[in-house]
Amino acid sequence: MRRRSLLAAGLAVPAIAQARPGWRPTRSMRLIVPFSPGGALDLTARLLAWTMEPLVGVSIIVENRSGAGGSIGAEALTRSDPDGHSMMLASPGPLVVNPFLFRTMTYDAETEFAPVALVTTNxxxxxxxxxxxxxxxxxxxxxxxxxxxxxxxxxxxxxxxxxxxxxxxxxxxxxxxxxxxxxxxxxxxxxxxxxxxxxxxxxxxxxxxxxxxxxxxxxxxTTAQRWPGLPNVPTLQEEGVAEFDYASWSCLVYPVAVPEEAVLMMNWAVNTALSTPILRRRLLEVGAEPAGGSAAHLQRHLATERDKWAEAVRISGARVI
Missing domain, CATH: 3.40.190.10 (Periplasmic binding protein-like II)
Known part of the structure; x- marks a missing residue:
């Protein structure tokens, strides 16, 4: 189902597009997934790219760059041209876990990425x-x-x-x-x-x-509440592990020097895509809850998650090279 059939499926893009920011991509866009095909992040990326293509007006190519807990893909983004055409769908690993888990890092997770939008919680x-x-x-x-x-x-x-x-x-x-x-x-x-x-x-x-x-x-x-799609599966808290509440998530980020207009455009595209019934339904079917919100909201989320996962690394005693 490509652009024309997506519109027919209820995306209502013409009405929403009036609020679209001024920046536009001039060629196909690259969406880096820092893990291999077949996982939650890869699936979310492909669903998101498929839904956003008619909004941004160009193709969005998903590129899997796996390895080192997501760090290889994240480093690839930091080395890309910050012109708005390369972005990454990230999970906690490369942004808020690896800096505490790995003794050496090839990028600074706090300073080298521009937050765009929180996409899902998982x-x-x-x-x-x-x-x-x-x-x-x-x-x-x-x-x-x-x-x-x-x-x-x-x-x-x-x-x-x-x-x-x-x-x-x-x-x-x-x-x-x-x-x-x-x-x-x-x-x-x-x-x-x-x-x-x-x-x-x-x-x-x-x-x-x-x-x-x-x-x-x-x-x-792993969350405090049962997942509606698995109502008979208990939480770890219900199984006696007090205050255990961990969830994964996905978010869209750019390299830090990207134009602010590109951030605004892609934040609009993400939130518009997540508001469409077809994408929301598909994400919920596969166990991901649509999120969205502003770039500033994502910035605050990353700060909170950084503290949480740093504590997880400390508690676990895990440390890699």
Missing amino acids: PMALLAGPRRAERSLAHLLMTARSGERLNYSSAGPGSGGHMAMEVLKVRLGLPGLLHIPFRGAGPSLQALLANQVQFAMESLASAAGFIDDEVAFPLAV
Whole structure:
């Protein structure tokens, strides 16, 4: 479904476009995803690009640049021409986790990016693989404390799933649960499916298809409230892990020197796209809650999340090279 059929589907772009800021892209745009294809961030990026193309008037090419917990893609953005045609859909890792997780960084996450808009919030879930008998956190604890060697996968060092699980390990006293990192949620979940790992901590947006197909089994969600799409799955707080509340999210950022008019234009495009029923419905179906808001709102969100995830790194004791 391209531009004409999107308009027919109810985007109502002509009425909204009167408020569009003056800056316009002059060629196709690049949307960097700092993780591999198949995960929540990649899916969100492709849905967002598909919906925003008729708004910005040019094609938006999704480019996956995975590795180092999202840092490779983030560095690629800092090296791009800040003319408004290159942007990144980021998750917590490259912006608010990696600076505390990695001893050396090739970019400054606080100063080298211009916030555009918060796109989604993404609850995470602790998942058991298809060959596991565990169907609750209590059952997992019993297995882990029996001495059986267990491991879990995540989308990579510094990903939201990695850090949330490391905090959970400390809170539950499970130092023997080994982390196996992958280059994105897609490979992480494929490893779970293939029984290369026994458990995974991934966003519901990444895992929705696996859960629907009953090849991944959610033991609990990481947020304070249950996810409406999985009403029978408890929160970790309900399972006895007091005040445990971690969620992933996605946001759009530019390199810092981009013109302010480009930030205004893309903030408008994101919020307009997120207001369309077709995108909102699709995101909710795959476990992502549409967000939106101003660039200033995203700036405040990043500051709060930076403090939260820094504390998560400290609690977990995790540290990479």
